[in-house]
Amino acid sequence: MTGTDDETERHRLKMQKRKALQDAEIASKSVEKGLLLVHTGTGKGKSTAAFGLALRVLGHGGKVGVVQFIKSRPTGEKTALEAFGDRVVWHTAGEGFTWETQDKARDIAACRAAWETATTLMDDPGFGLVILDELNIALRYDYLPVEEVVASLAARRPGLHVVVTGRNAKPPLVEAADLVTDMTLVKHHFKAGVKTQAGIEY
């Protein structure tokens, strides 16, 4: 056996072992359930990853509900998801970030209305995934009580996946979640003077 054959064989055995470990790990999982996912952190990708999951669910034939708690700017993803007709239901309840409106009472009312819409979507068995976009911002400013929100999320239908996005996820929500990802900012183009662009920020 030449040196190269030897190396090839070592590689094959290493990968075979890794595959066996991975297969065993996958086989050990048996629970199938709707997940509560939280995308938090200061980096980019929290909402976009939620919309990527929407594509996955749509690709498997499911329906998706979206409630935007804070953002009001028209976004490319909203336009694009219109391609799926009534398989995507989209509610934008926010009237912009709070430093846009500068009216706390109005922001609280908007968040409350958004939350009512969210619970209606979560109760509808037609939906496989509900995205609660920027709900963490509403919770952070105490525009909605975290105890009420977490209790409703915990009591959702067994098969329903829910994604909550936004910075500064509160500890009770993290505690209740099945999967939590912190999108950590490593490097950002704003630092280099690059402006907000269609297709990237909205």
Place this chain on the structure above:
Amino acid sequence: MTGTDDETERHRLKMQKRKALQDAEIASKSVEKGLLLVHTGTGKGKSTAAFGLALRVLGHGGKVGVVQFIKSRPTGEKTALEAFGDRVVWHTAGEGFTWETQDKARDIAACRAAWETATTLMDDPGFGLVILDELNIALRYDYLPVEEVVASLAARRPGLHVVVTGRNAKPPLVEAADLVTDMTLVKHHFKAGVKTQAGIEY
């Protein structure tokens, strides 16, 4: 003025100040350019955030190219993106993770072919975004030379956005990128025995 009015006014002034700061920051950015984005880390959301960006670009009328370097399992996002017809071009070059094939030479050849496809898509002015899914895995195993890949990415068309996904992004790629997000695993449902599910993992 009552205590509540006082609080409302304080909130208004605080938010007004924050908005002024944010407006000034946005106004200071003037560069518009295609970005090189890297989604890395051990958490979930690297590929899904890339596909969320695809929705943004599609919503603004752009075309998207996707090259999958490693994964071969059929995914929901691929099926869903078929709704956009020839505005999405998708190539799956990988034949599965390397611990599936256990054949290094074949993996290298598959990555090389994927890279040739990627450069063709990047050179085509019709595309606004090219997603190089799991390219970091190919680079990590040295199936493609990082110097060659980074040089090509740096020399891409000025208006083109490129997203590279996968764990363990190499330092030269991070250095060349405009935006890097580390999807950091905080909590994962596999730990609780929950299995891989359609709509969530694929």
